[in-house]
Amino acid sequence: MFTKKSLVIPLLATVVLFNGCQAVKEFNSLMGIPNTPKEYISKSGDKELATVFSKYMKTNNPSARRVSANSITLSEKHFSFSDYIEQYKLEDNIGQKFNQSELVDEYKDAILKRGNSFKVYKNAMNKAIIKAAYNVKKLKTWDDYSYFKYDWTPCIVEYTKNGKIKSVMVQHQEVFVAYNKFRDSQAPSKAESTVVIFTGYKASSLQNHISNNTFENNFLYGSNIK
Numbered sequence: 369m370f371t372k373k374s375l376v377i378p379l380l381a382t383v384v385l386f387n388g389c390q391a392v393k394e395f396n397s398l399m400g401i402p403n404t405p406k407e408y409i410s411k412s413g414d415k416e417l418a419t420v421f422s423k424y425m426k427t428n429n430p431s432a433r434r435v436s437a438n439s440i441t442l443s444e445k446h447f448s449f450s451d452y453i454e455q456y457k458l459e460d461n462i463g464q465k466f467n468q469s470e471l472v473d474e475y476k477d478a479i480l481k482r483g484n485s486f487k488v489y490k491n492a493m494n495k496a497i498i499k500a501a502y503n504v505k506k507l508k509t510w511d512d513y514s515y516f517k518y519d520w521t522p523c524i525v526e527y528t529k530n531g532k533i534k535s536v537m538v539q540h541q542e543v544f545v546a547y548n549k550f551r552d553s554q555a556p557s558k559a560e561s562t563v564v565i566f567t568g569y570k571a572s573s574l575q576n577h578i579s580n581n582t583f584e585n586n587f588l589y590g591s592n593i594k
Contacts, residue, residue: 401433401434402425402433402435405419405422405423405425408422408425408433408435409422411435411436411437412435412436412437412440412567413436413437413438413567413568414440414535414565414567414568416478416482417440417475417478417535417565417567418435418440420474420475420478421440421442421471421474421565424442437567437568438566438567438568438569438570438571439564439565439566439567439570440564440565440567441562441563441564441565442471442562442563442564442565443560443561443562443563444465444469444471444560444561444563445558445559445560445561446461446462446465446541446558446559446560446561447461447557447558447559448558449546449556449557449558450556451556451558452556453556453557453558454553454554454555454556454557455543455545455550455552455553455554455555455556455557456553456554458543458557458559459517459520462520462521462541462559462561463520463521465561466521466522471537471563472524472537475524475537475565476524476591479526479534479535479592480591480592483529484526484527484528484529484534484592485526485527485529485590485591485592485593486524486525486526486527486590486591486592487524487525487527487583487587487588487589487590487593488522488523488524488587488588488589488590489522489523489524489525489583489586489587489588490522490586490587490588491519491520491521491522492519492586493522493523493582493583493586494518494519494521494522494523494538494539494540495507495518495519496578496582496586497523497536497538497566497574497578498518498538498540498564500574500577500578501536501538501564501566501570501574507540511542513544513548514542514543514544515542515543515550516540516541516542516543517540517541517543518540520541521539521541521561522588523536523537523538523539524536524537525537525583526571527593532572532575533571533572533574533575534567534571534572535565535566535567535571536565536566536571536574537563537564537565537566538563538564538566539561539562539563539564540561540562541559541560541561541562542559542560542562543557543558543559544557544558544559545557
C-alpha cells in the first residue's frame, strides 16, 4: 500500500534530478512547504513563535519546515548507535535531554518575552494532550523498524494573563534499536523526538477536552504564574 510519504519522496528526487533547485522550490510551494523564513512565518497562526523557530527550516530535516495555522513541527535527534546507549537507559537519557533542549529553552523564553506564563506538566499529560489534540483514543506504537513513546517527556503549556491556553509544546519519540533487537534491553538504541507546538484553535480548544483537575493533578512547575 502506498502512503503519501512513499509517493512524495521519489517524486521529489525526480524533480531534483531533472529540474534543479528552482523546480524544488516550485514543488515545495505545491506541497505547502515554505521556501523562505518569510513564507514560514506567513503560514503560521502564531507569528511570534514562528519567527523564533523559522531558523530551523534551514536544516536538512523536512519536518523543520512543517508549519500551519495551528501547529509548528520540529525535531531533535538523540544519540547514534555508536554512542551505545542501551535500550533500557534510553528513557532516562531522553528525560535529561528535555532539560537541556534548545527548543524547550527557546519556547519558554518566547513565552516570557510576550508577557505570558508557562506551566510544565508530567509525562502522562504529554500523552493525554496529544490524544486530545488529534482526537484519537489510541496512538501509533509500532512501525516496521521502530516504536513510539508518548510519555517520556513533560509538556509545556503557555497561558495568557487571563488564564487561557495560548500554545502547547508536546513531543513524542521514535526509537530505533540496533539490528531490530527490540527484546534485548541492552541493545544499542537511538531516538528522534518530534516536537509539536500547537497554536491557535488547536491549542485553545484543549481546555474544552481536558478537565481542570487533570491539569492540576499533573502540574510540575511554572514561571511567571499569576
